[in-house]
Amino acid sequence: MHWQGRTGADDIDDFAAVKETLAGNRHAFERLVVRHQSLIYNILVRMVAEPEVARDLTQDAFLKAFRGLKQFDQKQYKTVRPWLVKIATNSALDHLRRAKSTVSFEQIMSEEPHLEPLSPNDTTSDVERILFVEKLSQALALLPLRYRQAFILRYQYEFSYDEISKAMQENENTVRTLLFRAKERLRKLILNTGKADNVNGL
């Protein structure tokens, strides 16, 4: 299953759902849940790496969104999804702070974590494009959280820079820098692994 892009009609209906919910029709909120729960769940899985936890956090994020719906500013957010992603991201960060992990929260957020290169493979042939996707998926898991999130939002879910900056609460220049660094890291992890045998980390 691959990501199916959204349409402008979805964005319009999102705003309509927000409006109807605020007017007292709580069932209108269900449209937002149905449309965005897959996006939120997948982003959370990439962040916390535990499907069951991601599912719980998805529920938590939508409940927070419902409670905070009055604070949703349509002028600030041109679409609803970056606002939902922001809420989900904050929930995931809270979870990671609380979770007793062998990797500390500071390490997860670190710009320079210890990374092991993936095993070398030639990725030039068509046959190995599938392997490239697999390796990209693995390499993403090794990226610092912010790089990973910026990359996923931009290239998997095709968020605009404006949407990413709203979702990640960063300015657009920072988002560009995060994406540039994410691509550099991925390039090193995936493509330069043949040369990286003698390198301890990146």
Place this chain on the structure above:
Amino acid sequence: MSMVCNKIKEDLDALFDQIVDTSLSGQDAANLSLPADCQAHLSHCQNCRDYHSTNLMFFEAASTLPVLEVPRSDALTNSIMQSIIAGESAPQAVAASAKTYGSEAKYDIWLLVGSFIAFGAMSAYGSSLDDSFCNITSWLISLLLLLALKPIIENADKEEVVSA
């Protein structure tokens, strides 16, 4: 890596962004093309060619990254909506209790004032003037102390109600 390569990579990144934005807006990315100077450079620079092809591979691969099915997605939707419906009565209950609490607080103040007047009247009637004055002063000090502490006590109570 030369200065020219750095400049070309910036251009390639800009083109890469255009490709993503074009895809985002549902247009055909095939209409986008590299500037002539970029193409000329790529024809003789292997390093920049690799950079460009990797960019494109990232784009293709990222857009085909597997999307996980939400486990029991219908159940999740129902669970979220049930929590929302169940949770709606809680804020209403909190608001109602806060309203009751506010009226009770006003009632308390009038009770205190009333009791003070009654106490003052009774003390003045049943004892000497000095004793009455001391009693009333003591009571007044206690009352002022209580009123000073009242906002703190009220806030603590309200926090308990909200967290409940």
